[in-house]
Amino acid sequence: MNGQSLELTAAPPARHIPGDLAMWCFILAELAVFGVFFLVYGVYRRQQPALFAEGQSHLALLLPTLNTLLLIAGSACMVAAVKRFALDRQAAARRALLLAMVFGSGFLLCKLYELAGKFMAGISLSSNDFWMFYLSLTVFHFLHVVLGMVIVAAVWWMARDGRYGPGRLDGVETAAAYWHMVDLVWLVLFALVYVAR
């Protein structure tokens, strides 16, 4: 692979929505839910700064930081996968999809470990407002990572018979778009809940 950008057409590329419009409607709706959640968190925190600061002090940074790196790596793999399908490098593309799922699984395992620790310490939705938000946000996001994995797995499965290729990228781009949304949301969540203290 040389270091130059690829131009598949000579003319400037037309504006193009990566993946399915219907999926983008869904993505926007998901962003809306998370956005509302984050902003309401912001309001509550502002009203009870000490409570939230105290809760955050119980959150170790190592695992969440690792989690962020894992999701970013997963996103990078999805970008690579789309590009490889566009270049008809089927086997390499499928490997990229698998690697994305490996990173995603890593995220899920770390997250499960973290949540298990909290539950064993007796923390629940009713413990206090901070823990209510922490659990709701992280579990809700967790479910989205699971869904993202399912979508990517479905694409990987269907790629086995050469369904995706140059000019036939809709499915992969759609899956990638969803994955990136999950990543994007996590970047905000990570900053807000874990790091901003």
Next chain:
Amino acid sequence: MSNATVAALPASKATVNDQIKYRSQAVAKPYFVAAIGLFIGQILFGLIIGLQYFKGDFLFPAIPFGTARMVHTNLLIVWLLFGFMGAGYFLIPEECERELYSPKLAIITFWVFLVAGALTILGYLGLPYNVLAHLTGNDLLPTMGRGYLEQPLITKVGIVLVALSFLFNLSMTLLSGRKTSISIVMMLGLWGLAIFFLFSFVNPNNLVLDKYFWWWVVHLWVEGVWELIMGAMLAFVLVKVTGVDREIIEKWLYLIIAMTLITGIIGTGHHYFWIGTPGYWQLLGSVFSALEPVPFFMMTVFAFNMVKRRRREHPNQAATLWALGTGVMSFLGAGVWGFLGTLSVVNYYTHGTQLTAAHGHMAFYGAYAMVVLTMISYTMPLLRGREANSAAAQKLEKTAFWVMTLAIVGITLSLTAAAVTQVSLQRLSAAPLSFMETQQHIMPMYWARFGFGLCFFTGLMMYVTSFFVTGKRES
């Protein structure tokens, strides 16, 4: 299909009906006829209770308010169930590309359901409720006395058996036939309907738990699995009348139901604000239910978009109108009016007021009554041997659509005005009035509501008449 089951099909008048693809789809017809009949009953009782709001002793003691209300709401649910069943019997064979597993079973089930339903209504009207309870085995397993679930135990068991028979019939058809997104979503919704109905048998002694699980029937029905049924029915009609590529329509359907489930499941929490459940429901219920309008918005955009991209001019314009109307009215009634009271900070003041009634009427009509009427509008001509009704019949049907729909808007606006009055006088005020005092201020709105109710009934009569209008047949 055996000869016996062929014989069980409703006999066609003249030659074989070539408008329907599978002969067994004809079993849908009695279900739809029953649905309309019960709909008429529902509205008659609606008029009675609407009148009783300002003339409290109308028909007292023969039909007191509580009884009439019970009949009104129970008839609503039952006619919609007949509608869903008819829809299922029509669309599953067509989607699965094979005859219904057992048309005979469908007909038997129809009569069982109709007779059981009729007896139940007669029981409500003819007996004191406690006597009905005693006679029907409520002492064995108490399930009566809860809103919308007032049915005697034996009726509830009957509903489960009818549902199982229906689901068995359709599932067997689906299992050996073609699987499409529409048929799968329809079956998921219908199975969900049956499974969540089982919670009507769960009646904890603890009042908090009682209310907690009651919503597992009511909310998870109308803001859950019924939306799947609605989506599938709408998608089916749109595929047929617009000719738009099935793949496009099915993709939209999956996204719509995904949004429904994501928002509606935790969204159940908007019923858990004040009943004694933990406080975190005020947050979770508000956030998720705030987005429950999204799937209805998507259904509206979806319907209009599909019609705009249509590949054919289907002669059944009435059905297309009903489909588009369903999108708009469900979004307004379920989505917008629902949103008005869904945030806990607002609901604190509007809970249990006329706002709920305003929302409830437009939502039920806009979403479920209209989707059933959409289905009937599309299928009835076919079941009667023609692609679409005559221009004259369609014109009357379309007029009926507008009269009923505008009447419901009138009812909703009247009740919304009542709600604003009620909330400001009884809840928001520095010197709140009592409930009864407030009701006196609302009386004019109840009169207006009744007037619109009469309009609605007129529209319904026009609708029924349209079935009997002949005139030049569309081919």
Next chain:
Amino acid sequence: MNYPASSRLWLWWLWLSGLTLLAALLAEQGLSLGQGALARLVLLLAWVKGVTVIEHYMGLRHAPRWLRLVVHGWLLLVTGLLMMSFC
């Protein structure tokens, strides 16, 4: 459509990962930059990372203007309002 070269891809990955580690380190140091300043800085970094993901990972750089506006708008609104909440 343009697809980024592998080197570009590595660059973005390094950029995003680097910013992540930076934010975590700052928090770990318990840096007291004054009232809520650390929080605002960290949210700003999240915004920067988010812009990268939207432009280059999601590929919205080449998408219709309305979509870019909505997604970037979301990120800006959410991180912006949250930053303000720490003032």
